[in-house]
Amino acid sequence: MADDTPVLRLEGVCKSYNIGTPVEVEVLHDIELELGRGEFVALIGPSGSGKSTLLNIIGLLDRPTKGSLFIDGQETNRLDDTAITGLRGHSIGFVFQYHYLISAFTALENVMMPLLVERNFPTDDMRQRAAGLLAQVGLTPWQDNLANNMSGGQQQRVAIARALAMNPALVLADEPTGNLDTKSADTVFELMQQVNRTNGTAFLLVTHNMELARRCHRIVEVVDGRIVTPGSASASASA
Amino acid sequence: MNRLTPFEWITALRFLKEGRMQTIFIVTAVAIGVAVIVFMSALLASLQANFIKRVLTSQPHIQLIPPDEVARPLRQPGSGHILAAIVQRPAQRIRSIDQWQKIRDQLSTWPEIVTVSPTMTASALAVRGDASRSISLTGIDPEVYFRIVRIPDYIVAGQPRVQTDDIVIGTDLAKELGVTLADKINVSAASGASRILTVTGLFDLGNKGANLRTTFVALRTAQALSNLVGGVTTLDLTVTDVYAAESVAQAVQAATGVEADSWIRTNAQFFTAVNAQKTSNTLIRLFVGLSVAFGIASVLVVSVIQRSKDIGILRAMGTSQGQILRVFLLQGGLLGFLGSVVGAAAGGSAVVFWHGILRQADGSELFPLVLEPSLFISAVFLAVMTGVAAAAVPALRAAKLDPVVAIRG
Numbered sequence: 001m002a003d004d005t006p007v008l009r010l011e012g013v014c015k016s017y018n019i020g021t022p023v024e025v026e027v028l029h030d031i032e033l034e035l036g037r038g039e040f041v042a043l044i045g046p047s048g049s050g051k052s053t054l055l056n057i058i059g060l061l062d063r064p065t066k067g068s069l070f071i072d073g074q075e076t077n078r079l080d081d082t083a084i085t086g087l088r089g090h091s092i093g094f095v096f097q098y099h100y101l102i103s104a105f106t107a108l109e110n111v112m113m114p115l116l117v118e119r120n121f122p123t124d125d126m127r128q129r130a131a132g133l134l135a136q137v138g139l140t141p142w143q144d145n146l147a148n149n150m151s152g153g154q155q156q157r158v159a160i161a162r163a164l165a166m167n168p169a170l171v172l173a174d175e176p177t178g179n180l181d182t183k184s185a186d187t188v189f190e191l192m193q194q195v196n197r198t199n200g201t202a203f204l205l206v207t208h209n210m211e212l213a214r215r216c217h218r219i220v221e222v223v224d225g226r227i228v229t230p231g232s233a234s235a236s237a238s239a
Numbered sequence: 240m241n242r243l244t245p246f247e248w249i250t251a252l253r254f255l256k257e258g259r260m261q262t263i264f265i266v267t268a269v270a271i272g273v274a275v276i277v278f279m280s281a282l283l284a285s286l287q288a289n290f291i292k293r294v295l296t297s298q299p300h301i302q303l304i305p306p307d308e309v310a311r312p313l314r315q316p317g318s319g320h321i322l323a324a325i326v327q328r329p330a331q332r333i334r335s336i337d338q339w340q341k342i343r344d345q346l347s348t349w350p351e352i353v354t355v356s357p358t359m360t361a362s363a364l365a366v367r368g369d370a371s372r373s374i375s376l377t378g379i380d381p382e383v384y385f386r387i388v389r390i391p392d393y394i395v396a397g398q399p400r401v402q403t404d405d406i407v408i409g410t411d412l413a414k415e416l417g418v419t420l421a422d423k424i425n426v427s428a429a430s431g432a433s434r435i436l437t438v439t440g441l442f443d444l445g446n447k448g449a450n451l452r453t454t455f456v457a458l459r460t461a462q463a464l465s466n467l468v469g470g471v472t473t474l475d476l477t478v479t480d481v482y483a484a485e486s487v488a489q490a491v492q493a494a495t496g497v498e499a500d501s502w503i504r505t506n507a508q509f510f511t512a513v514n515a516q517k518t519s520n521t522l523i524r525l526f527v528g529l530s531v532a533f534g535i536a537s538v539l540v541v542s543v544i545q546r547s548k549d550i551g552i553l554r555a556m557g558t559s560q561g562q563i564l565r566v567f568l569l570q571g572g573l574l575g576f577l578g579s580v581v582g583a584a585a586g587g588s589a590v591v592f593w594h595g596i597l598r599q600a601d602g603s604e605l606f607p608l609v610l611e612p613s614l615f616i617s618a619v620f621l622a623v624m625t626g627v628a629a630a631a632v633p634a635l636r637a638a639k640l641d642p643v644v645a646i647r648g
């Protein structure tokens with residue numbers, strides 16, 4: 001697909017939850033959002049405003065009640081579960097706030113996981129790619145450690161390496177630094193910026209840290225399930 | 240699509256390895272259950288095989304015997320009215336099977352019959368000096384009889400030789416009469432006839448009653464002693480398929496009109512006991528299987544809850560529901576496999592050990608050990624199937640887990 005296809009486009013996306021049959025609560029209203037290739041966007045907003053819900057929809061973990069979602073130019077509404085699972089594996093990388101790694105596996109194996117899920121058989125290529133990614137996040141000496149033996153910051157760096165394993169167009173990070181101390185948060189953020197610059201991977205980063213948000217290409221603010229800062233018009237600053 | 244690929248293997252094995260305590264406990268539980276079943280089944284199979292072997296080397300498979308003499312109600316001649324309805328069982332004389340040579344020749348041609356051995360049994364008194372003991376004389380044709388009842392295997396002194404004036408007796412009778420090999424015994428039968436016979440062999444059947452009463456003489460000698468020259472009281476048969484003996488016996492009875500008893504019928508109690516044992520064995524298996532299944536299921540249910548975030552992450556990286564399902568089904572199968580391999584080994588060792596301890600007075604083995612590989616293979620196979628089945632509910636739960644819920648907070 002052409003380079004000017006946005007990695008992500010949302011058109012009139014709504015999300016409601018059924019809490020008891022008669023009551024429907026709409027937590028996202030008419031979301032319009034576009035992310036260009038290689039863009040690094042901060043998603044901010046108060047707790048409960050719908051950021052995680054939005055990220056889960058974009059990440060194809062959840063489906064919108066209304067509206068359309070395009071990943072890499074592909075409309076996703078009509079895809080079946082198998083296609084959704086495949087697209088999720090190929091095009092999107094996740095970094096989560098609370099649960100970084102699968103504790104039963106070593107750092108290297110965690111990074112290999114998406115490749116293994118996709119291709120089923122472990123190969124030397126996978127191992128090399130994972131080792132390369134771990135080197136990129138500066139954790140080569142830790143590659144054979146189990147996740148539990150690493151600090152939060154280190155685990156989150158491994159998680160970033162893992163999110164990059166399939167070389168996705170877009171990485172979704174839901175408060176990845178929320179549970180880290182300032183110094184680790186900074187390291188993790190800088191790592192994402194560096195990946196964004198060298199690999200051209202687009203990032204959508206949910207954060208409460210305004211200082212970090214300002215260092216992104218663009219800030220999108222969600223309040224009560226609505227985007228209040230339209231497009232790139234307002235706050236934007238390059239690092 | 241539905242194949243188990245290394246992704247599932249690697250993940251299932253790692254999950255089991257990480258949940259070490261749970262894994263060890265449940266594998267132990269499965270192993271105990273399987274060990275009990277293997278031990279029980281192997282012991283039972285051994286005892287049963289041993290019993291059958293003993294029976295079949297000391298008894299004919301089928302025995303043809305003359306009918307009992309029955310007394311009929313006394314009827315009025317002509318009218319047929321019963322005059323005396325209450326009849327007593329008459330005293331049983333020794334009777335021969337009618338035309339036994341013809342029956343023997345006829346049965347010898349049947350493909351399912353291997354041996355036909357005519358014998359003549361009679362009770363008699365063995366006298367030596369002041370000592371006398373009542374004995375049971377078995378007149379045999381050693382050529383064929385020893386093919387059915389392996390007396391030569393039990394000979395402890397002398398030879399299993401029975402010519403016209405020979406007698407082979409048990410060790411206990413020899414002791415009580417105070418005779419040894421080559422000594423002479425006066426044998427007088429119920430018919431009044433008597434003979435001086437020479438002891439040519441001593442046997443030990445491992446049973447004092449049998450060693451005291453059972454004696455073997457030539458068929459001719461027994462016939463002469465019971466005044467029934469040319470007659471036989473039984474025809475002993477062996478058949479190709481011992482388990483078909485009863486149906487062969489029925490066919491023989493139908494063909495010859497002579498009552499034919501199979502070893503299966505004469506040992507009916509044993510088979511009743513075996514069947515009862517089999518039923519209780521099946522019940523025990525069923526309940527052990529159920530508790531194994533519930534054990535595995537409960538461990539996996541807990542594991543799914545503990546790993547819900549891992550499952551969420553795996554789903555977020557593109558793992559399909561089917562893959563998650565198989566990861567957990569595989570864990571169930573692996574738990575069943577590990578447990579049953581350990582259990583089968585433990586159960587098998589226990590049988591071997593037990594068999595080593597249980598010795599007869601003379602140190603020989605009490606029963607021959609029967610360890611069928613199929614017992615172990617089926618135990619492992621069933622345990623794996625049980626494990627997979629038990630994992631179905633937790634695995635479905637894992638596969639259906641909403642990744643959004645799993646990942647949240």
Ligand SMILES: Nc1ncnc2c1ncn2[C@@H]1O[C@H](COP(=O)(O)OP(=O)(O)O)[C@@H](O)[C@H]1O
Pocket residue numbers: 017018019027045046047048049050051052053054
């Ligand atoms: N499964 C759900 N059922 C009902 N309401 C939900 C569910 N998930 C989220 N919500 C509601 O949706 C709103 C947005 O939640 P969320 O997206 O987690 O906000 P944020 O990530 O911005 O803090 C909240 O009011 C939350 O209570």
Ligand SMILES: [Mg+2]
Pocket residue numbers: 051052053174
């Ligand atoms: Mg949130």
